[in-house]
Amino acid sequence: MKYWLFKSEPFKWSWDQQKAKGEAGEEWDGIRNYQARNNMREMKIGDRGFFYHSNEGLEIVGIVEVSAESAPDSTTDDERWDCVHIRALTDMPEPVTLKAVKANEKLDKMSLVTSMRLSVQPVLEDEWMEVCRMGGLNGKTLKPLKR
DNA sequence: GCCAACGTTGGC
DNA sequence: GCCAACGTTGGC
Numbered sequence: 001m002k003y004w005l006f007k008s009e010p011f012k013w014s015w016d017q018q019k020a021k022g023e024a025g026e027e028w029d030g031i032r033n034y035q036a037r038n039n040m041r042e043m044k045i046g047d048r049g050f051f052y053h054s055n056e057g058l059e060i061v062g063i064v065e066v067s068a069e070s071a072p073d074s075t076t077d078d079e080r081w082d083c084v085h086i087r088a089l090t091d092m093p094e095p096v097t098l099k100a101v102k103a104n105e106k107l108d109k110m111s112l113v114t115s116m117r118l119s120v121q122p123v124l125e126d127e128w129m130e131v132c133r134m135g136g137l138n139g140k141t142l143k144p145l146k147r
Numbered sequence: 148g149c150c151a152a153c154g155t156t157g158g159c
Numbered sequence: 160g161c162c163a164a165c166g167t168t169g170g171c
Contacts, residue, residue, distance in 0.1 A: 009169085033154075055169060098170080117153060117168050 003123040004049035005112060006064065006086065015051050015061045018088045025067035025087030029075045036120035040084045041070045049086065050131065059095040060131060063142060064088055093136035093144050106130050
């Protein structure tokens, strides 16, 4: 399984809206960047991702899973753009802020820090586990950690 | 709202 | 194929 990070501006598409879609999930449309698209093309059903609020919030607020693999983006006729579907799995018990990520030495190679503008990013397993721990989740079971 | 960083476009 | 101009993203 691979891990990813999806950015969204909450006033355009928020975590609450994503959760409201439930099991059905939602097409992650509107991506017009080759690197982000290529990342989505690599995704497999069941891959997991962080849901990050950019511009406002600046924090990782939840966990999603890929529910449909890359297919043409329904919001454009341009054949270049594909996207996946994702569905919400669980909240971060404690949202992990960009500030906290930047302050953590173990995460200084994370794309969120090094490729600030990329809207769909790969996340290494070590990074995944560390961010989950910071947010109060077991990175494998996605169950809340006992405190 | 500003502006730095960076991706894309298009003329040559 | 280079690179200047331009547009967009996103932290601050």
